[in-house]
Amino acid sequence: MKRALVPGTFDPITAGHLDVITRAAMIFDEVVVSVAASKKKGPLFSLEERVELVREAVSDLENVRVISFDGLLVDCARIHDAHAVVKGLRVVTDFEYEFQMTAMNYELGPNLETFFIMSPPKYMYLSSSVVREISSMGGDVSKFVPPCVDVALKKRFGLE
Amino acid sequence: MKRALVPGTFDPITAGHLDVITRAAMIFDEVVVSVAASKKKGPLFSLEERVELVREAVSDLENVRVISFDGLLVDCARIHDAHAVVKGLRVVTDFEYEFQMTAMNYELGPNLETFFIMSPPKYMYLSSSVVREISSMGGDVSKFVPPCVDVALKKRFGLE
Amino acid sequence: MKRALVPGTFDPITAGHLDVITRAAMIFDEVVVSVAASKKKGPLFSLEERVELVREAVSDLENVRVISFDGLLVDCARIHDAHAVVKGLRVVTDFEYEFQMTAMNYELGPNLETFFIMSPPKYMYLSSSVVREISSMGGDVSKFVPPCVDVALKKRFGLE
Amino acid sequence: MKRALVPGTFDPITAGHLDVITRAAMIFDEVVVSVAASKKKGPLFSLEERVELVREAVSDLENVRVISFDGLLVDCARIHDAHAVVKGLRVVTDFEYEFQMTAMNYELGPNLETFFIMSPPKYMYLSSSVVREISSMGGDVSKFVPPCVDVALKKRFGLE
Amino acid sequence: MKRALVPGTFDPITAGHLDVITRAAMIFDEVVVSVAASKKKGPLFSLEERVELVREAVSDLENVRVISFDGLLVDCARIHDAHAVVKGLRVVTDFEYEFQMTAMNYELGPNLETFFIMSPPKYMYLSSSVVREISSMGGDVSKFVPPCVDVALKKRFGLE
Amino acid sequence: MKRALVPGTFDPITAGHLDVITRAAMIFDEVVVSVAASKKKGPLFSLEERVELVREAVSDLENVRVISFDGLLVDCARIHDAHAVVKGLRVVTDFEYEFQMTAMNYELGPNLETFFIMSPPKYMYLSSSVVREISSMGGDVSKFVPPCVDVALKKRFGLE
Numbered sequence: 016m017k018r019a020l021v022p023g024t025f026d027p028i029t030a031g032h033l034d035v036i037t038r039a040a041m042i043f044d045e046v047v048v049s050v051a052a053s054k055k056k057g058p059l060f061s062l063e064e065r066v067e068l069v070r071e072a073v074s075d076l077e078n079v080r081v082i083s084f085d086g087l088l089v090d091c092a093r094i095h096d097a098h099a100v101v102k103g104l105r106v107v108t109d110f111e112y113e114f115q116m117t118a119m120n121y122e123l124g125p126n127l128e129t130f131f132i133m134s135p136p137k138y139m140y141l142s143s144s145v146v147r148e149i150s151s152m153g154g155d156v157s158k159f160v161p162p163c164v165d166v167a168l169k170k171r172f173g174l175e
Numbered sequence: 176m177k178r179a180l181v182p183g184t185f186d187p188i189t190a191g192h193l194d195v196i197t198r199a200a201m202i203f204d205e206v207v208v209s210v211a212a213s214k215k216k217g218p219l220f221s222l223e224e225r226v227e228l229v230r231e232a233v234s235d236l237e238n239v240r241v242i243s244f245d246g247l248l249v250d251c252a253r254i255h256d257a258h259a260v261v262k263g264l265r266v267v268t269d270f271e272y273e274f275q276m277t278a279m280n281y282e283l284g285p286n287l288e289t290f291f292i293m294s295p296p297k298y299m300y301l302s303s304s305v306v307r308e309i310s311s312m313g314g315d316v317s318k319f320v321p322p323c324v325d326v327a328l329k330k331r332f333g334l335e
Numbered sequence: 336m337k338r339a340l341v342p343g344t345f346d347p348i349t350a351g352h353l354d355v356i357t358r359a360a361m362i363f364d365e366v367v368v369s370v371a372a373s374k375k376k377g378p379l380f381s382l383e384e385r386v387e388l389v390r391e392a393v394s395d396l397e398n399v400r401v402i403s404f405d406g407l408l409v410d411c412a413r414i415h416d417a418h419a420v421v422k423g424l425r426v427v428t429d430f431e432y433e434f435q436m437t438a439m440n441y442e443l444g445p446n447l448e449t450f451f452i453m454s455p456p457k458y459m460y461l462s463s464s465v466v467r468e469i470s471s472m473g474g475d476v477s478k479f480v481p482p483c484v485d486v487a488l489k490k491r492f493g494l495e
Numbered sequence: 496m497k498r499a500l501v502p503g504t505f506d507p508i509t510a511g512h513l514d515v516i517t518r519a520a521m522i523f524d525e526v527v528v529s530v531a532a533s534k535k536k537g538p539l540f541s542l543e544e545r546v547e548l549v550r551e552a553v554s555d556l557e558n559v560r561v562i563s564f565d566g567l568l569v570d571c572a573r574i575h576d577a578h579a580v581v582k583g584l585r586v587v588t589d590f591e592y593e594f595q596m597t598a599m600n601y602e603l604g605p606n607l608e609t610f611f612i613m614s615p616p617k618y619m620y621l622s623s624s625v626v627r628e629i630s631s632m633g634g635d636v637s638k639f640v641p642p643c644v645d646v647a648l649k650k651r652f653g654l655e
Numbered sequence: 656m657k658r659a660l661v662p663g664t665f666d667p668i669t670a671g672h673l674d675v676i677t678r679a680a681m682i683f684d685e686v687v688v689s690v691a692a693s694k695k696k697g698p699l700f701s702l703e704e705r706v707e708l709v710r711e712a713v714s715d716l717e718n719v720r721v722i723s724f725d726g727l728l729v730d731c732a733r734i735h736d737a738h739a740v741v742k743g744l745r746v747v748t749d750f751e752y753e754f755q756m757t758a759m760n761y762e763l764g765p766n767l768e769t770f771f772i773m774s775p776p777k778y779m780y781l782s783s784s785v786v787r788e789i790s791s792m793g794g795d796v797s798k799f800v801p802p803c804v805d806v807a808l809k810k811r812f813g814l815e
Numbered sequence: 816m817k818r819a820l821v822p823g824t825f826d827p828i829t830a831g832h833l834d835v836i837t838r839a840a841m842i843f844d845e846v847v848v849s850v851a852a853s854k855k856k857g858p859l860f861s862l863e864e865r866v867e868l869v870r871e872a873v874s875d876l877e878n879v880r881v882i883s884f885d886g887l888l889v890d891c892a893r894i895h896d897a898h899a900v901v902k903g904l905r906v907v908t909d910f911e912y913e914f915q916m917t918a919m920n921y922e923l924g925p926n927l928e929t930f931f932i933m934s935p936p937k938y939m940y941l942s943s944s945v946v947r948e949i950s951s952m953g954g955d956v957s958k959f960v961p962p963c964v965d966v967a968l969k970k971r972f973g974l975e
Contacts, residue, residue, distance in 0.1 A: 017177070017202055038288050042177055042259050087792045099202050104291070117293045118780035123794055128198050131264070131291040133277045136456035140598035152567045154603055247472045278460035283474055296776035300918035312887045314923055337497070337522055358608050362497055362579050407952045419522050424611070437613045438940035443954055448518050451584070451611040453597045616936035620758035632727045634763055657817070657842055678928050682817055682899050739842050744931070757933045768838050771904070771931040773917045 019043040019099040019130075020092055022084075025050050026058040027164045028069045029146055031138035035103035038132050040076050047095050048073065052085035059147055059171065072161040088116075089124030099128045103138075150174075179203040179259040179290075180252050182244075185210050186218040187324045188229045189306055191298035195263035198292050200236050207255050208233065212245035219307055219331065232321040248276075249284030259288045263298075310334075339363040339419040339450075340412050342404075345370050346378040347484040348389045349466055351458035355423035358452050360396050367415050368393065372405035379467055379491065392481040408436075409444030419448045423458075470494070499523040499579040499610075500572050502564075505530050506538040507644045508549045509626055511618035515583035518612050520556050527575050528553065532565035539627055539651065552641040568596075569604030579608045583618075630654070659683040659739040659770075660732050662724075665690050666698040667804045668709045669786055671778035675743035678772050680716050687735050688713065692725035699787055699811065712801040728756075729764030739768045743778075790814070819843040819899040819930075820892055822884075825850050826858040827964045828869045829946055831938035835903035838932050840876050847895050848873065852885035859947055859971065872961040888916075889924030899928045903938075950974070 021036050025048075040046045050066045058065065066083050073079045084091040092100065100120075117129045141159055150156045150168040157165045168174075181196050185208075200206045210226045218225065226243050233239045244251040252260065260280075277289045301319055310316045310328040317325045328334075341356050345368075360366045370386045378385065386403050393399045404411040412420065420440075437449045461479055470476045470488040477485045488494075501516050505528075520526045530546045538545065546563050553559045564571040572580065580600075597609045621639055630636045630648040637645045648654075661676050665688075680686045690706045698705065706723050713719045724731040732740065740760075757769045781799055790796045790808040797805045808814075821836050825848075840846045850866045858865065866883050873879045884891040892900065900920075917929045941959055950956045950968040957965045968974075 042288055042290075087789065087794045089794075090792075101290075115780040115782065115785060118296050119785055119789065119799075121293075121295050122798055123789070128202055129293055130202075130261075131293070133289055133291070135281050136278050136459055139456055139459070140595040142595065145595060145599055149567065149599065149603070152570075154567045154569075158602055159599075247469065247474045249474075250472075275460040275462065275465060279465055279469065279479075282478060283469070296779055299776055299779070300915040302915065305915060305919055309887065309919065309923070312890075314887045314889075318922060319919075362608055362610075407949065407954045409954075410952075421610075435940040435942065435945060438616050439945055439949065439959075441615050442958060443949070448522055449613055450522075450581075451613070453609055453611070455601050456598050616939055619936055619939070620755040622755065625755060625759055629727065629759065629763070632730075634727045634729075638762055639759075682928055682930075741930075758936050761935050768842055769933055770842075770901075771933070773929055773931070775921050776918050 016044045017099070018045045018047060018095065018097045019101045020047050020049050020088070020095065020097045021101050022049040022051060022088055022091070023102075024053040024056060024058060024143065025065050025069050026053070026056070026060055026143050027065060027146070027160065027167065028072050029138075029141050029143055029160050029164070030158075031103060031134050031141040032069075032143075033072055033161060034134045034138050035101065035132050036073055036079060037076060039101040040079050043099070043101070044078060046076075046079045046101070047097060048079060048081045049088075049091055049095075050081065050083045052083065054085075060167070064167070068161075068164050068167060071163040087123065089120055089127060092124060092127050097127070099130055101130045101132055104131045104133050176204045177259070178205045178207060178255065178257045179261045180207050180209050180248070180255065180257045181261050182209040182211060182248055182251070183262075184213040184216060184218060184303065185225045185229050186213070186216070186220055186303050187225060187306070187320060187327065188232050189298075189301050189303055189320050189324070190318070191263060191294050191301040192229075192303075193232055193321060194294045194298050195261065195292050196233055196239060197236060199261040200239050203259070203261070204238060206236075206239045206261070207257060208239060208241045209248075209251055209255075210241065210243045212243065214245075220327070224327070228321075228324050228327060231323040247283065249280055249287060252284060252287050257287070259290055261290045261292055264291045264293050336364045337419070338365045338367060338415065338417045339421045340367050340369050340408070340415065340417045341421050342369040342371060342408055342411070343422075344373040344376060344378060344463065345385050345389050346373070346376070346380055346463050347385060347466070347480060347487065348392050349458075349461050349463055349480050349484070350478070351423060351454050351461040352389075352463075353392055353481060354454045354458050355421065355452050356393055356399060357396060359421040360399050363419070363421070364398060366396075366399045366421070367417060368399060368401045369408075369411055369415075370401065370403045372403065374405075380487070384487070388481075388484050388487060391483040407443065409440055409447060412444060412447050417447070419450055421450045421452055424451045424453050496524045497579070498525045498527060498575065498577045499581045500527050500529050500568070500575065500577045501581050502529040502531060502568055502571070503582075504533040504536060504538060504623065505545050505549050506533070506536070506540055506623050507545060507626070507640065507647065508552050509618075509621050509623055509640050509644070510638070511583060511614050511621040512549075512623075513552055513641060514614045514618050515581065515612050516553055516559060517556060519581040520559050523579070523581070524558060526556075526559045526581070527577060528559060528561045529568075529571055529575075530561065530563045532563065534565075540647070544647070548641075548644050548647060551643040567603065569600055569607060572604060572607050577607070579610055581610045581612055584611045584613050656684045657739070658685045658687060658735065658737045659741045660687050660689050660728070660735065660737045661741050662689040662691060662728055662731070663742075664693040664696060664698060664783065665705050665709050666693070666696070666700055666783050667705060667786070667800060667807065668712050669778075669781050669783055669800050669804070670798070671743060671774050671781040672709075672783075673712055673801060674774045674778050675741065675772050676713055676719060677716060679741040680719050683739070683741070684718060686716075686719045686741070687737060688719060688721045689728075689731055689735075690721065690723045692723065694725075700807070704807070708801075708804050708807060711803040727763065729760055729767060732764060732767050737767070739770055741770045741772055744771045744773050816844045817899070818845045818847060818895065818897045819901045820847050820849050820888070820895065820897045821901050822849040822851060822888055822891070823902075824853040824856060824858060824943065825865050825869050826853070826856070826860055826943050827865060827946070827960065827967065828872050829938075829941050829943055829960050829964070830958070831903060831934050831941040832943075833872055833961060834934045834938050835901065835932050836873055836879060837876060839901040840879050843899070843901070844878060846876075846879045846901075847897060848879060848881045849888075849891055849895075850881065850883045852883065854885075860967070864967070868961075868964050868967060871963040887923065889920055889927060892924060892927045897927070899930055901930045901932055904931045904933050 070081045230241045390401045550561045710721045870881045
């Protein structure tokens with residue numbers, strides 16, 4: 016049985032994240048979405064809220080579980096007995112940072128493979144930070160996020 | 176059972192290619208290495224030679240098969256009932272071209288996932304063309320290729 | 336009256352090119368699509384064929400003219416009294432080459448502005464070369480090109 | 496009549512910004528320079544100061560107006576009946592972020608075209624943040640900014 | 656006698672920094688490692704601690720001196736009569752920022768050459784920030800830093 | 816005594832190349848400009864012509880010698896007892912290719928340092944291929960090349 020981690024801050028989960036998770040779930044026997052605490056980033060949603068929104072967004076996918084974690088990705092993979100990490104790729108800058116982290120992870124946890132999965136072009140330029148920025152200014156982000164996130168963002172920014 | 180294609184020209188197969196195939200073989204039940212005809216590129220080794228060198232290089236990997244193909248990658252995946260394509264990533268330029276092809280493939284064969292796998296830094300800057308160039312000038316490429324390829328390159332360039 | 340050149344090889348014109356031309360035609364009073372001879376590239380379609388396909392593709396756009404040219408872009412702009420060059424942008428690599436040419440053009444023809452226009456993500460990864468490659472292997476490119484180009488490609492590759 | 500927005504934080508306006516505005520003013524009938532509040536960035540100059548410095552810097556350009564805005568760019572464009580957004584391009588990283596925002600804007604305000612204009616190489620590596628950094632350390636930035644900004648920076652950093 | 660500056664924040668010095676300093680020391684008669692105050696970055700280690708760790712790390716290199724500086728790099732070079740600045744290069748993003756600063760430095764201090772030196776691939780993806788992040792989560796960074804830094808990080812994060 | 820190689824095809828030498836050679840000559844005791852045969856590229860000028868044009872262009876620089884070479888750069892460095900390779904950097908794409916070759920060279924000739932030197936922005940977008948292209952179409956390239964090259968290009972393209 017092959018198990019993959021899909022790690023991220025998911026602040027909040029977007030349609031692009033959901034696309035990556037769905038694709039991973041078609042290939043791997045089990046997918047563990049790992050929501051990072053990311054305290055330093057000062058996230059908009061609390062860790063509990065982010066986990067809850069991811070859970071609601073992936074509720075249709077049978078072989079997907081959602082957990083939170085605070086620490087090194089390689090340790091998280093070891094604990095959950097995951098053989099691979101799957102990440103979505105968006106733009107080039109992104110990629111370089113991922114390269115850097117993946118290269119370090121190869122040193123720290125040599126038995127963990129990192130796969131990058133490409134989303135279709137329509138999700139390529141989507142990010143949680145852009146979604147937060149647009150929503151905070153009253154823009155409509157319903158095309159870019161699962162319905163539960165749309166509701167949560169409107170509540171957060173008092174747009175309802 | 177999950178089957179992945181690892182496509183390429185493999186002119187010739189390098190230690191970096193072998194690393195990607197080995198990693199893919201740890202995750203997927205079966206890996207089909209698909210050697211593209213790539214006639215337009217005027218390859219150094221014939222399609223038959225390239226297939227033969229890949230076969231020799233992967234002979235220790237039980238769940239890896241080697242085939243040749245001439246046509247669209249999405250058709251090759253359909254014929255071999257592969258659910259995923261796995262490609263190695265080296266440098267950024269590469270990545271952009273891969274983006275382009277993958278975006279097209281999503282249109283042409285929507286049920287085929289493309290995963291990019293990262294090699295460790297030591298293979299990041301390795302490519303068949305650099306290996307050919309160095310070998311053609313008499314340089315020692317034994318660190319960069321499987322032993323059978325080292326022999327084949329020396330023979331090809333009359334270095335023995 | 337503001338006139339813009341949209342230069343390119345257009346071998347053949349794609350849906351992405353057409354998108355750029357349409358956007359330019361909404362801003363400028365007149366758009367002159369300038370099909371470059373590009374003999375060195377050994378184009379698939381002759382200059383006359385390429386001009387003809389562009390003409391057919393833009394026939395609905397009233398303020399768009401199509402010409403062929405062989406020489407320096409700055410000279411072409413001078414002859415046609417164009418104040419601006421409009422180019423589509425796809426991927427980063429592209430961009431760097433465009434930077435290089437635009438920087439040279441600023442030296443050669445200082446009164447000519449170069450604008451880059453972004454296509455929506457679905458066209459971002461589309462290029463004439465990818466279209467030619469897919470079509471030559473029997474793939475369906477009807478989503479990526481105007482109908483007249485689809486017909487021309489099928490005829491060229493004997494796919495009908 | 497074609498109207499373009501040139502948006503930015505302009506903290507402070509540099510010679511590169513002025514070059515982009517001047518080029519846009521040669522092509523469009525009217526240019527509206529839109530100074531973003533950008534409170535989150537903790538700007539060096541207040542919104543009022545930034546607007547004032549831009550106004551002084553563009554005072555010779557007859558078809559250029561300066562406004563401030565706080566919100567979504569697409570809303571600002573709608574209010575001012577602008578058909579296009581014109582942005583300067585500097586380096587590649589920049590470009591990727593612009594891609595992301597422009598792709599989102601296409602979804603949010605589909606009738607707004609985004610043009611990127613290239614500055615000559617000498618302005619390519621100029622940015623407000625580098626100007627602020629150099630000036631804060633007592634460096635001479637008079638080559639990189641309009642005279643009114645040079646005065647304002649010296650006053651701000653007590654260099655006079 | 657040729658003297659080069661190797662500037663940086665060194666928060667903390669990594670094996671990659673040490674590699675660049677060592678390579679510079681093989682080419683230049685004297686190398687001055689210039690530790691920037693970088694107060695704005697809110698460094699993990701104080702300026703004094705960072706200087707001390709660099710000094711310990713380079714103690715075997717006879718023609719290397721370590722200083723601290725707070726101000727413009729071009730002024731630092733002038734004071735220490737340095738003819739060149741040597742910087743390590745890691746990833747592409749990096750490079751663009753360096754381009755920007757170097758272009759500005761050419762204007763500010765035209766007699767100062769900037770050389771970029773490439774580290775071997777194994778150091779390519781190493782950075783102080785990644786080291787800090789991994790260490791703060793209890794990961795082992797002993798492969799990535801000089802021994803004195805490993806000790807200092809463990810003490811700082813209470814890992815001993 | 817520190818000796819550096821400045822390798823290239825120099826087809827033909829541009830003002831940007833000359834800038835890099837001049838900067839290298841200010842730092843190193845001796846600079847050996849190494850003109851590569853590059854037969855595969857089908858150069859416009861013969862190896863002899865290219866060497867001759869470089870020699871004329873650098874005739875004012877006392878510590879610069881010009882040689883031709885055909886083979887591996889690391890062998891050329893060994894023969895000429897050079898401790899370093901100095902290359903100019905232009906754009907990002909370039910840089911990635913250079914990374915690849917430099918990484919290979921570290922394996923092939925571990926005692927050879929590679930330095931990249933940045934030209935001022937005005938030379939950043941200059942390349943031999945752009946110069947050849949513009950000149951072949953009758954454009955004026957006198958700003959971009961040494962006078963002897965301007966004469967040679969005009970003769971070659973029958974522009975006199």
